[in-house]
């Protein structure tokens with residue numbers, strides 16, 4: 033016991049106070065650590081332990097979304113999910129499972145790097161210090177993690193495998209026929225053996241080495257592309273869409289962001305679009321999250337249609353080939369690669385003034401429009417309510433069915449990165465096209481008959497096709513509904529060679545490189561031709577080299593044409609290497625981008641499974657045990673994954689994608705990483721502003737008759753996130769000091785259902801504190817420290833209450849309804865306080881049931897009840913079904929429809945006993961007459977007809 037934790041002299045030493053709680057908690061945390069209490073045994077390898085009480089038991093893998101260790105430390109909102117998973121894991125251990133529960137750190141990340149840029153402190157230094165702080169804060173909460181499995185993504189032994197997985201992805205391609213990834217070596221074998229034709233049909237042997245390489249690279253699941261990216265010269269880096277504000281500037285620093293093509297590593301996640309979508313059905317995830325994933329993936333089916341021009345044909349993507357007769361103009365994205373070839377030297381005769389944007393010639397007009405468009409974000413460009421802008425290219429295409437000339441525009445509402453970057457505009461049936469047609473005075477031809485009385489512009493509903501026949505071309509859609517018209521139009525296009533049925537995805541390939549320092553280096557070098565070459569596995573890990581200057585180079589923020597210079601590129605001695613990659617020592621240059629922060633979080637759950645495995649990321653037997661399918665058809669994966677809904681899309685999608693690649697290549701046994709997902713709510717907090725609108729420290733505000741005061745000043749209460757800027761942060765450290773970790777845990781779990789957001793109320797924490805004090809007193813005499821437990825049996829009512837509570841708590845724990853479980857435990861505890869002594873048969877199960885929520889006090893009481901081992905692996909109480917049935921039942925007794933009396937009979941009384949008792953009770957009413965009929969409704973009532 034430490035000095036500081038010694039109880040103050042005026043408090044009896046056996047009373048449950050914050051000081052006693054602290055002493056108990058530290059002692060048990062030390063004991064658990066010393067004894068390795070939460071070590072989960074693996075089937076094989078160094079973490080196997082055949083003598084463990086749960087060795088070989090049914091497994092349960094409980095996972096938290098691991099944190100990025102920020103410099104600010106934890107506030108009371110952060111550990112909500114971690115406490116939830118801990119309660120669940122502790123319960124499941126007691127219920128007989130072998131539970132894996134570990135906590136690692138997502139430790140590459142921008143804040144540490146920015147701090148490094150500002151201060152010169154190495155991001156590793158900052159990150160490791162933050163991790164230590166997090167670990168201490170989490171340990172103080174009594175979380176039962178297997179600390180041997182605590183990985184951090186910045187460990188070389190961890191990121192060696194991140195790089196290894198990158199190589200697996202790089203060295204595979206997606207076989208669309210087999211619907212799975214296969215090794216690139218098999219693709220090459222198919223090309224060279226002639227089983228698969230090359231893209232241009234020449235035999236493989238006739239392709240040059242460089243050509244072969246290009247063909248293969250075009251198939252790889254990781255590839256280099258010239259992709260349009262958000263280039264922010266002011267920060268010297270490319271930004272993710274989420275890092276760009278609605279007005280096209282960097283979230284950080286407010287610099288302009290330009291769309292630009294830059295050479296980047298990409299991951300071909302789009303190849304997995306179908307499976308990522310279809311396999312959502314196999315997952316036990318909240319519906320809203322599945323819906324967000326579906327929308328993000330955004331599968332659209334329709335057609336590609338070619339519109340011939342004097343240059344090349346313009347290929348459009350449309351979901352509505354049925355409206356082809358209403359296509360009165362084409363629109364290309366301003367960045368579309370055909371634009372330059374289309375634009376003539378001068379406006380064609382008869383060009384309307386409204387189409388030219390006031391420019392003398394189409395070249396200037398296009399040039400000026402492009403400039404303006406490049407400064408806008410996709411979000412802005414697509415805003416429905418925005419006045420439509422655009423400009424005529426001066427070129428016409430031929431309508432593929434009627435041959436009529438169709439003017440070609442560029443406009444920023446068409447995005448370069450979606451579909452083919454070109455559309456056929458159908459103003460009668462599409463709102464945005466309609467708005468554009470109004471501005472540019474373009475013809476509107478209805479091809480779907482709107483219902484009678486329809487007065488709007490575009491009609492987007494269904495109805496019979498009209499104005500949709502070209503007898504000469506052999507196509508007639510008139511009278512057909514949507515589905516039939518679509519099918520017939522696609523059939524005609526395919527037969528005539530003017531288009532094909534096509535599916536488009538909203539999902540983009542994943543931009544995988546960052547011009548930063550604090551990330552995993554790529555296991556890639558370039559040869560003298562500039563082609564990428566994967567390093568062999570034996571050269572892993574590629575360690576992140578030390579640098580003096582962590583900052584990306586900052587350019588003229590307005591100069592979109594500048595090129596990024598990565599921090600790693602300045603280490604020339606690292607970048608330029610001599611390696612023997614099989615054909616003798618040669619000089620290569622290393623890739624100097626690093627991977628995005630998502631990389632480590634794409635597979636960390638696999639490393640928890642077998643963190644010491646040296647030859648693989650995890651031994652197959654261990655992987656199969658923890659992650660494998662549990663029955664035929666099961667997708668496998670972790671049994672519970674808890675985290676915030678803000679990770680609904682990107683993390684979960686990227687991780688599912690990598691997992692599926694690993695599955696296809698035979699490296700994992702489950703085809704999904706997270707079978708069950710649970711989103712915890714947020715802890716929100718009140719914040720208070722003074723009349724000037726400035727935030728005042730929330731802990732100094734007092735309530736007087738429903739009004740709020742900071743000193744003399746009345747303040748306004750609002751409700752929001754917890755954070756420094758709102759001056760309303762409460763830390764778990766504060767709560768542990770004031771009440772102890774057990775009280776804090778019980779409070780967080782009893783505030784409401786785990787998935788619901790709730791306001792933090794420090795004042796209410798004392799309720800949980802009092803509950804634990806009562807639990808304490810059921811076992812310990814506060815005055816003397818003596819036991820209050822008796823071996824005498826419990827009275828019938830107490831025993832029945834206990835078993836009702838056990839039964840309900842088990843149901844609640846299985847369903848993650850911790851708040852209602854705690855309510856039942858409170859009911860039971862209150863039922864015990866009226867007893868002079870607590871029967872052991874009740875005290876023991878109570879302590880065991882309290883243990884998942886308040887493990888330290890439970891361990892302490894368990895010891896005082898005479899047990900000399902931790903209760904971690906004690907059996908969770910089981911209700912006796914015989915005690916769950918009600919003892920007696922009260923029947924109302926009706927005579928001629930009116931309730932005339934009530935009788936209480938044993939619940940299992942046979943019908944004739946109920947009847948006799950009932951008749952006796954209403955004998956006075958019947959006054960000796962024989963009843964005509966007696967109906968007994970079992971358990972409900974007795975009805976007598978006199």
Ligand code: ANZ
Nearest residue numbers: 332349350351352445446447450451453455458461462
């Ligand atoms: C003609 C048409 C007629 C269309 C009609 C819609 C309604 P989703 O469902 O989102 O996939 N489109 C295609 N590529 C585009 C791009 N790069 N930028 C902006 N819009 C694009 O929508 C597909 C529809 O959005 C396509 O079908 C196309 O307009 C437009 F009555 O073609 B449609």
